[in-house]
Amino acid sequence: MIAPLVTVVIPTFNRKDYIETAIRSVAEQSYANIEIIVVDDGSNINYAESICTNFSNCKYYYKENGGLSSARNYGIKLAKGEYIAFLDDDDFWETSKIEKQVKILLEKPFVDCVHSSVAVVDENGKANGKYYGASDNKIHKRSGYVFWNALGVWVVKSPTPLIRKEVFQPDLLFDERIKVGEDVDFYQRMFFRHKVHYINEPLAFYREYKHNGRLSTQHEKYIGIEKKMFLNFKNMSIKNPITLHLIAMKLLNTAKNKHNNLYPSKPFIINKFKFYFRPVYCLQNMLKE
Numbered sequence: 001m002i003a004p005l006v007t008v009v010i011p012t013f014n015r016k017d018y019i020e021t022a023i024r025s026v027a028e029q030s031y032a033n034i035e036i037i038v039v040d041d042g043s044n045i046n047y048a049e050s051i052c053t054n055f056s057n058c059k060y061y062y063k064e065n066g067g068l069s070s071a072r073n074y075g076i077k078l079a080k081g082e083y084i085a086f087l088d089d090d091d092f093w094e095t096s097k098i099e100k101q102v103k104i105l106l107e108k109p110f111v112d113c114v115h116s117s118v119a120v121v122d123e124n125g126k127a128n129g130k131y132y133g134a135s136d137n138k139i140h141k142r143s144g145y146v147f148w149n150a151l152g153v154w155v156v157k158s159p160t161p162l163i164r165k166e167v168f169q170p171d172l173l174f175d176e177r178i179k180v181g182e183d184v185d186f187y188q189r190m191f192f193r194h195k196v197h198y199i200n201e202p203l204a205f206y207r208e209y210k211h212n213g214r215l216s217t218q219h220e221k222y223i224g225i226e227k228k229m230f231l232n233f234k235n236m237s238i239k240n241p242i243t244l245h246l247i248a249m250k251l252l253n254t255a256k257n258k259h260n261n262l263y264p265s266k267p268f269i270i271n272k273f274k275f276y277f278r279p280v281y282c283l284q285n286m287l288k289e
Contacts, residue, residue, distance in 0.1 A: 003033040004082040006098055006162070009075030011039045011068055012089040016047035018207065021125065025092035027055045031099040037078055039063060041071040069174035069182040076168050084163050090207045091159040097203040101162040104197050112194035113163045115156035119202035123209035131202055132157050142198030147191040151247065152254030155187040159204035167194055171236050181225040189232060223259060226251040227283055248279035255283065
């Protein structure tokens with residue numbers, strides 16, 4: 001049996017310090033049949049192309065700046081693999097990551113995405129003993145059809161998922177209008193259609209450090225994403241009005257909690273009647289563009 005081809009999409013934009021480590025962690029995987037696509041999203045200096053030439057299975061592509069969603073979608077269109085993985089240019093992988101995940105996808109045809117926990121490292125790549133993943137009492141909730149327990153609560157850790165290519169459809173791609181939290185929107189919508197499998201071990205390393213360019217630390221920019229997510233759910237042709245109503249309630253509650261945590265002096269209070277019977281109206285009026 002020929003090993004399935006895996007495409008790894010690595011977007012980069014004006015950040016050259018860590019990208020070689022990211023690429024190398026893919027090139028040195030125990031699983032051999034991998035193509036690496038580096039998408040330069042309009043960087044001011046061409047630093048990535050020469051790095052890519054050091055790796056035989058790595059291809060470099062340049063595009064005008066459009067944001068992380070745009071770069072990932074660009075890579076998806078170029079991908080030749082049966083499975084697709086994403087790796088940010090400042091993160092890196094454990095050597096056996098892809099091998100373990102491909103094994104699951106081959107054994108479980110009803111699963112379309114395999115994800116895992118991550119180990120946190122500092123700016124120098126040194127582990128600090130911190131991990132992101134499921135707690136012991138919630139491991140069982142990270143596999144299978146996870147949509148309702150995940151909505152507004154959790155998504156896969158960004159450097160970990162391996163996804164079947166057929167998951168990516170015209171109405172299930174990264175929303176290029178969302179500049180911060182695009183992964184939250186995509187994976188919540190993916191959960192609605194597809195089952196996942198969770199490996200309870202850190203197969204990737206997530207770099208945490210202080211830098212103004214790290215979008216994940218700009219929490220105030222996540223305000224309003226729930227409204228955009230709801231519209232994206234509607235665009236997936238969900239016909240059942242009760243399903244849409246329940247999705248709106250979950251997103252509204254998440255939006256309220258997020259707002260109140262960031263702005264405790266100006267809490268948003270929702271009338272109980274409107275919360276239970278008019279969540280779409282509340283979501284639209286609470287979260288202005």
